Amino acid sequence: MKLSTDTREFVQRRAQGACEYCRLPQSASILPHQVDHIIGRQHRGSDDVDNLCLCCIRCNLKKGPNIASIDPETSAIVPLYHPRRQSWGEHFSVESEGTVEGVTAEGRATVQLLDMNDEGRVRLRVLLLRRGWRP
Numbered sequence: 001m002k003l004s005t006d007t008r009e010f011v012q013r014r015a016q017g018a019c020e021y022c023r024l025p026q027s028a029s030i031l032p033h034q035v036d037h038i039i040g041r042q043h044r045g046s047d048d049v050d051n052l053c054l055c056c057i058r059c060n061l062k063k064g065p066n067i068a069s070i071d072p073e074t075s076a077i078v079p080l081y082h083p084r085r086q087s088w089g090e091h092f093s094v095e096s097e098g099t100v101e102g103v104t105a106e107g108r109a110t111v112q113l114l115d116m117n118d119e120g121r122v123r124l125r126v127l128l129l130r131r132g133w134r135p
């Protein structure tokens with residue numbers, strides 16, 4: 001079933017237009033951010049707004065139906081960062097050189113799976129940081 005326009009608008013407003021994984025603002029992205037099922041439908045994730053987040057196209061393509069990944073530091077299997085249940089600032093930080101660093105196992109696994117530090121996004125973050133953007 002397709003999500004309603006009301007639901008999509010609610011998710012966009014709640015996220016204030018920023019990707020809830022990498023924090024890329026919609027205004028800095030050529031392609032529109034998408035509404036993502038945090039727990040995918042194939043894992044019986046619901047269409048409830050508590051299971052939805054706003055997601056840039058880059059994060060969404062890398063995330064796919066994944067709900068867990070490997071912590072690059074410990075090699076443990078860990079759940080991905082959950083934007084509704086966890087706080088971004090407790091799991092990630094943005095460095096002055098434009099990278100996003102995971103500061104917890106979930107954060108590190110999510111940064112790696114979603115390839116948050118691809119060249120294009122790092123370059124974009126540096127420009128945004130110079131203009132006063134904060135995640």
Ligand SMILES: [Zn+2]
Pocket residue numbers: 019020021022023024055056057058059060
């Ligand atoms: Zn993103």
